[in-house]
Structure formats: C-alpha cells, structure tokens
Amino acid sequence: MACMQCEQTENGTGCFSVGVCGKDATTAAAQDALVHQLKAIGYWATALREAGKEVPVSASEFTIRSAFSTLTNVNFDADAIANFSKEAEAVRASLQAAAEAAGAKAEDAPATATWSPSAFDKDSVATAGHAVGLEARSAGADADVFAAQEMAVYGLKGAAAYACHALEAGKSSEEVYARLHKVLATLAAGPNASGVDLGSSLGLALEVGAVNVNVMAMLDQGHTEKFGSPVPTPVNHARTAGKAILVSGHDLVDLEALLQQTEGTGVNVYTHGEMLPAHGYPGLKKYSHLVGHYGGPWNLQKFEFRRFPGPILMTTNCIMEPQTAYADRIYTANEVGWPSTQHVTGRDYSKLIEQAKAMEGFPETEPEKTTLTGFGHSAVMSVAGDVLKAIEDGNLKQLVLIGGCDGFEGERSYFTKLAQALPDEAAILTLGCGKFRVLNKTSGSAVIPNTGIPRVLDMGQCNDAYSAVHVATELAGALKCGVNDLPLSLALSWLEQKAVAVLLSLLHLGVKGIRVGPSAPAFVTPNIYKALQDGFDLKVVDADAAEADAAEMMR
Ligand code: FS2
Ligand code: SF4
Structure with missing residues (x-):
C-alpha cells in the first residue's frame, strides 16, 4: 500500500505497510481502485453532459458517496469498499454506453476511462488497486504535476463528503455534480496528458476549492432550513443521571432522527466530537433529552468511549479501531464502516435504544460545566x-x-x-x-x-x-x-x-x-x-x- 492523503501519515512521508489510522493494505489498495474508477465515471459523465444528455442523479450521488468512503477515518471495511467498486463498474458501464450512444467514442478516451477490476471480491479489487496506486501512477510523471493532481483528488474527497452531508440535509446541485465530474475527467487523463502542467493542475485544485465553497453554502442552507439558524447556546459537558446514547460525526439529520426516536423513552442523548455545534440549532436544542456533550476530539475516543455507559453512533468521520471494551456497542451509519461493527440502515435506531435501556447509564448528575456554541x-x-x-x-x-x-x-x-x-x-x-x-x-x-x-x-x-x-x-x-x-x-x-x-x-x-x-x-x-x-x-x-x-x- 501507499497512502499519504492525511497529516498523520507515517514519518510525514506516507503509510506503506499499514496506515497510522489503522487502514490495512487490502482496504488501502481497494480504495485506490475505487478512486481510479471514479475518474472513469467522471470522464463518461462529462462526455454525456457535453453531448447534451442528462446524467442520472443516482450516478452523481454514487460518485460523492463512494468518494467519501475513501476519506481518512471513514471506512476501514475492505468488503464494503469492494461493494462500492462493483457498483462503480456498473455505473461506469452504463454512463459509457449512454455517452457512446450520444456520439462519444471509446477510442478517444484515456485508458483510465475503461479501467476496471476484473472481479469484485475484496482481494481481487485490492490486487487491481495495486496497479493504479500512488507508486504505479507516479512512475514517469512530473513530480510536481502529479502532486498537484493528488491535491485535487484529496480536496475533491473533502468536497464530496460535504456534498453527502448536504444531500442528507435535503440539498443537492447538478452544477456541483457536473463540476466534480469534470475535475475527475481531467484527472482521468492523468499528469502526462497534453497541455497538463503545474499551473493547470494547481488551477484544477483551486477549481475543487471553488466548487467546495458552493457545497459548503448548500450544506449551510440545508442545516439552517431544517433546524433554524444557530443561536449562542451554552453546552453542558457534565453527565446527567440516566440512560444514555452518544452520537458522533457531522450528520445532524441522523441526530434529529435519533432524538425523535428516543423522545419519551427516558434515554438521554449526548453529542461527541464534531456534533457539538448541534446544540446551537433551534430545531435540535428543543429536545430536552439532548442533555449535553461528552468527551473531546475524535482522537481521544478509545479512552472516552470505554467509559461511556451506553451505545455509540458514528454518523461520519472520524472512527478509530473499536476497543474490546465497547466493540459490542459502537454502531456505524452512512458511508462509515469498520469490519465487525453493527451498521445502521434506514435511520432505524431501535437496537441502540434497546441496548441503552438495558445498560446502567450515568449514576448521578454532575454540576454543570459549559462552553458556548x-x-x-x-x-x-x-x-x-x-x-x-x-x-x-x-x-x-x-x-x-x-x-x-x-x-x-x-x-x-x-x-x-x-x-x-x-x-x-x-x-x-x-x-x-x-x-x-x-x-x-x-x-x-x-x-x-x-x-x-x-x-x-x-x-x-x-x-x-x-x-x-x-x-x-x-x-x-x-x-x-x-x-x-x-x-x-x-x-x-x-x-x-x-x-x-x-x-x-x-x-x-x-x-x-x-x-x-x-x-x-x-x-x-x-x-x-x-x-x-x-x-x-x-x-x-x-x-x-x-x-x-x-x-x-x-x-
Ligand atoms: Fe475533525 Fe475528523 Fe470535521 Fe475532520 S472529526 S478531523 O474528519 O471532519 O474536522
Ligand atoms: Fe496513512 Fe491512513 Fe492517513 Fe492514509 S489515511 S496517510 S493510511 S494515516
């Protein structure tokens, strides 16, 4: 494996045997394959739009969801990545067929646009991914152009993650999807394509930044339309006596659904990590059983989760390897995955609620300790x-x-x-x-x-x-x-x-x-x-x- 997409990368240079984050070599290589497939999807989606045809929304939504699954600390489950890879091949084939029917020609496409693993079990996808990983793709390329293109890929993953959050909050944009696909299409041509140099590749990275401004605006709109504009609010960091569920990540819509399903059950809900600002939204703070915030940043979760006396829901990044002490009560949702953890679908939190009821919860209420959000x-x-x-x-x-x-x-x-x-x-x-x-x-x-x-x-x-x-x-x-x-x-x-x-x-x-x-x-x-x-x-x-x-x- 070779991965250098995040700051915690080994020795500041790259993870080459196992990720500092815990990502294993099979998952890393499978993600390399998936990202390569996304470039092909971007190519054919762009060709289809240029032929004046519509790209199915499902293909655009698949693009952002699968890109998000390759972000740091999101999905460590090689089987789940292999499933994304299989679906990616179906999406690519269908976009290519539609684009060819509209006049695009496969012989004009870069090799990446028709690349695919030949089988979709996790080992086959990983083996295919080795051939298109960092080391293989950078061979013979200008180091600066290659690096600028990688920066565009990593920025695009971040923008895709925010676009997924926006989608959950009811917001999407064909213009955003078209621009993200176009970036992927340029990346499909690679660093050695004619006319590609450091200036154009840095420009491509800045185009990702431009699209991301629109994505963040869309997400802001989704949150404020659904939950109202945040208002200054003290957040209690102390424990309240009673049964408890902890919610981590960025997905406020998951939190709302959990608050609705726990209302009147006697189970209190606590935010964790990036979920803290939820307390400022009128549409969420109105729930009296949203009692406070537990713990610090994501990187302390191994110590903090073991002491939390209830189930834990990871809605988005950042998950770390679940420890034995809480492995049976941590749940993933959406694009998040860890092999062996329970995955919630359809926002049905009944299992967590039953588990919370069966656990002791916090024995006593501590004096309030607040910060403002x-x-x-x-x-x-x-x-x-x-x-x-x-x-x-x-x-x-x-x-x-x-x-x-x-x-x-x-x-x-x-x-x-x-x-x-x-x-x-x-x-x-x-x-x-x-x-x-x-x-x-x-x-x-x-x-x-x-x-x-x-x-x-x-x-x-x-x-x-x-x-x-x-x-x-x-x-x-x-x-x-x-x-x-x-x-x-x-x-x-x-x-x-x-x-x-x-x-x-x-x-x-x-x-x-x-x-x-x-x-x-x-x-x-x-x-x-x-x-x-x-x-x-x-x-x-x-x-x-x-x-x-x-x-x-x-x-
Ligand atoms: Fe923190 Fe982790 Fe927000 Fe990042 S919870 S480092 O992925 O997304 O910010
Ligand atoms: Fe290493 Fe994981 Fe970061 Fe990749 S995402 S550089 S494997 S720590």
Missing part, C-alpha cells in the same frame, strides 16, 4: 454593528480564526499556545474539531474589553468555514476593504481531506497569509509549496513559534 454567520452578523464599533474604538484589534481538525501530534499544541498567547483585544473564532484545542483552554467566559461580545466564538463544524467566509466578506463590505485588509488572521489545523477542501476554498477566494499546521502535507512538493507561498503567502507553522505568531498577528 452557536456563533454561525447569522448570530455573528446580528452583532456586526457592535463588532465594527469595537474595532473602531480599539477594543477589538484582531479576529483570529483557529480551527480545522484535531489529532494526536504534540506539535498540534501550537494552536492552544497561539490562542493562549493572544491578548483580550483579539477575538478567537473557532470551528471543526480543532475547537477542542481552544475551548476550555482559554478564558472562555471573557468578553472583548468594553463589549458584551464573548472572546471565543464557536462557529460550528469544519464545514462552517463557510460561516467564517461569509462573516469576513460582510465585514469587508461594511469596512469598504478587501478580505485581506481586514484585521483577520487564520490558523488552520489540518488532518484530513475536508481540511484540504476548506484550504483550497480559502485560496480560491484569494485569502492570503493563512498559517497551516502542524506540518506540511506529505503530498506537497517544494515547488508547489513555493507556488503557494508566492501566490498566497501560505505559511506552515512552527510549533515553537506560537507566541511569536500571536505577536505578529497583533502588530
């Missing part, structure tokens, strides 16, 4: 006048966005140190599971001097980077300046491909001076890094320079 774009913009006045009066000197992913690495303490080094005249906007590096680690109840505005504003999930973009654009409009002229600094903690998509979106929007860490992606070559430094003043953080960076942000 719910500062989406509408809540922040409702105090925009106060924010602008605070800027004018000098009470607010800098807005600092510290968000993204969390992870194990000691160097990730950079983001906590940065937050702690910022003075009270800096407001900290946070989002994603990276928020756990900030919440409770700073003076959480503090307000910006001489204002009632909290210093730490939790804007939501990683996809709520859209809210941050929205606020920045509105403030720039009010101050009659560009986003890069605002008193705004960004520090992005990255781990997986959703963060790649968010970064590409920010770059597409022309945001400069972003700090990224805790380390540079393994897939970024020195020449790509130089191009991003020259074009966007992108900086990779130094774990020991948090205080110096805070001082520079306040200058």
Whole structure:
C-alpha cells in the first residue's frame, strides 16, 4: 500500500505497510481502485453532459458517496469498499454506453476511462488497486504535476463528503455534480496528458476549492432550513443521571432522527466530537433529552468511549479501531464502516435504544460545566454593528480564526499556545474539531474589553468555514476593504481531506497569509509549496513559534 492523503501519515512521508489510522493494505489498495474508477465515471459523465444528455442523479450521488468512503477515518471495511467498486463498474458501464450512444467514442478516451477490476471480491479489487496506486501512477510523471493532481483528488474527497452531508440535509446541485465530474475527467487523463502542467493542475485544485465553497453554502442552507439558524447556546459537558446514547460525526439529520426516536423513552442523548455545534440549532436544542456533550476530539475516543455507559453512533468521520471494551456497542451509519461493527440502515435506531435501556447509564448528575456554541454567520452578523464599533474604538484589534481538525501530534499544541498567547483585544473564532484545542483552554467566559461580545466564538463544524467566509466578506463590505485588509488572521489545523477542501476554498477566494499546521502535507512538493507561498503567502507553522505568531498577528 501507499497512502499519504492525511497529516498523520507515517514519518510525514506516507503509510506503506499499514496506515497510522489503522487502514490495512487490502482496504488501502481497494480504495485506490475505487478512486481510479471514479475518474472513469467522471470522464463518461462529462462526455454525456457535453453531448447534451442528462446524467442520472443516482450516478452523481454514487460518485460523492463512494468518494467519501475513501476519506481518512471513514471506512476501514475492505468488503464494503469492494461493494462500492462493483457498483462503480456498473455505473461506469452504463454512463459509457449512454455517452457512446450520444456520439462519444471509446477510442478517444484515456485508458483510465475503461479501467476496471476484473472481479469484485475484496482481494481481487485490492490486487487491481495495486496497479493504479500512488507508486504505479507516479512512475514517469512530473513530480510536481502529479502532486498537484493528488491535491485535487484529496480536496475533491473533502468536497464530496460535504456534498453527502448536504444531500442528507435535503440539498443537492447538478452544477456541483457536473463540476466534480469534470475535475475527475481531467484527472482521468492523468499528469502526462497534453497541455497538463503545474499551473493547470494547481488551477484544477483551486477549481475543487471553488466548487467546495458552493457545497459548503448548500450544506449551510440545508442545516439552517431544517433546524433554524444557530443561536449562542451554552453546552453542558457534565453527565446527567440516566440512560444514555452518544452520537458522533457531522450528520445532524441522523441526530434529529435519533432524538425523535428516543423522545419519551427516558434515554438521554449526548453529542461527541464534531456534533457539538448541534446544540446551537433551534430545531435540535428543543429536545430536552439532548442533555449535553461528552468527551473531546475524535482522537481521544478509545479512552472516552470505554467509559461511556451506553451505545455509540458514528454518523461520519472520524472512527478509530473499536476497543474490546465497547466493540459490542459502537454502531456505524452512512458511508462509515469498520469490519465487525453493527451498521445502521434506514435511520432505524431501535437496537441502540434497546441496548441503552438495558445498560446502567450515568449514576448521578454532575454540576454543570459549559462552553458556548452557536456563533454561525447569522448570530455573528446580528452583532456586526457592535463588532465594527469595537474595532473602531480599539477594543477589538484582531479576529483570529483557529480551527480545522484535531489529532494526536504534540506539535498540534501550537494552536492552544497561539490562542493562549493572544491578548483580550483579539477575538478567537473557532470551528471543526480543532475547537477542542481552544475551548476550555482559554478564558472562555471573557468578553472583548468594553463589549458584551464573548472572546471565543464557536462557529460550528469544519464545514462552517463557510460561516467564517461569509462573516469576513460582510465585514469587508461594511469596512469598504478587501478580505485581506481586514484585521483577520487564520490558523488552520489540518488532518484530513475536508481540511484540504476548506484550504483550497480559502485560496480560491484569494485569502492570503493563512498559517497551516502542524506540518506540511506529505503530498506537497517544494515547488508547489513555493507556488503557494508566492501566490498566497501560505505559511506552515512552527510549533515553537506560537507566541511569536500571536505577536505578529497583533502588530
Ligand atoms: Fe475533525 Fe475528523 Fe470535521 Fe475532520 S472529526 S478531523 O474528519 O471532519 O474536522
Ligand atoms: Fe496513512 Fe492517513 Fe492514509 Fe491512513 S489515511 S493510511 S494515516 S496517510
């Protein structure tokens, strides 16, 4: 196997025998095959649209769902990936037949467009995947062009994941699907195709960022139409006596269904990880048995889940190898998979509810410990006048966005140190599971001097980077300046491909001076890094320079 798509990759270079995440070689190679098949689907879907024909919605939805299954910490089940691969071949064959009927010619297509595993048990798919993995595809290619194309693939996986969340929330877009397919079609031609160079491949990655802006907007709309605009809300991090179910991941629609099915049963529901911002949505906070949040970021789950006295539902990323202590009470849903865990389909949570009832639950209620969430774009913009006045009066000197992913690495303490080094005249906007590096680690109840505005504003999930973009654009409009002229600094903690998509979106929007860490992606070559430094003043953080960076942000 060879995989370097995430920040935790071994030695910062690549996972070559088993993933640091726990992904085995068979699953990794099967995912390589599936991604190659998705490029073929992109090619034929694009050919079909160019012939003036419609692409079936089912083919587009299959594209995003299967791409999401290959994201870091989502699906570790080689059998499930092999099933996606089998379906991919059926989707490709049907799109190709329709495109050929409309005049497209197979002989004009790149080899990738007609590639497929010959059998669909997991070992056959993995064997086929070895032939189209990183090492095979990079042989003979320009290293920089290849790397830029990989960056586009990883960003596309992140955008596909958000598109899946949007779909669950009732939102989809043919334009988004067409643009994602077109990116895949370009990738099908590969790094050696005529006219492909570093500039065009970086442009392709930025096109993924552009599409992802639309996807995040669509998801924001889906969430707010379904559950209302988030409002500032204290979230209780203490336990409440009683039976309990824990829900992790990003899928608010799964949480709503679980809240509906547990209503009146005496079972309390707790959020975990990226589900924390759910407490700010009127349509979810109205359930009195949504009693609080349990635990920290995804990477602490092995320690925290064993102590949770009830079933656990993983709706999206990030799952880790279930430990014996809780293996019989962790459930996956949607694109998430781990061999041997129970998988929920059709949002039927009856098994979890019965299991929760049979367990002891929490024995007693602890004193409340709260943090605030719910500062989406509408809540922040409702105090925009106060924010602008605070800027004018000098009470607010800098807005600092510290968000993204969390992870194990000691160097990730950079983001906590940065937050702690910022003075009270800096407001900290946070989002994603990276928020756990900030919440409770700073003076959480503090307000910006001489204002009632909290210093730490939790804007939501990683996809709520859209809210941050929205606020920045509105403030720039009010101050009659560009986003890069605002008193705004960004520090992005990255781990997986959703963060790649968010970064590409920010770059597409022309945001400069972003700090990224805790380390540079393994897939970024020195020449790509130089191009991003020259074009966007992108900086990779130094774990020991948090205080110096805070001082520079306040200058
Ligand atoms: Fe955190 Fe994990 Fe949000 Fe990422 S829960 S690192 O995949 O998606 O942010
Ligand atoms: Fe390694 Fe990350 Fe790939 Fe897992 S997803 S195999 S940790 S690079």
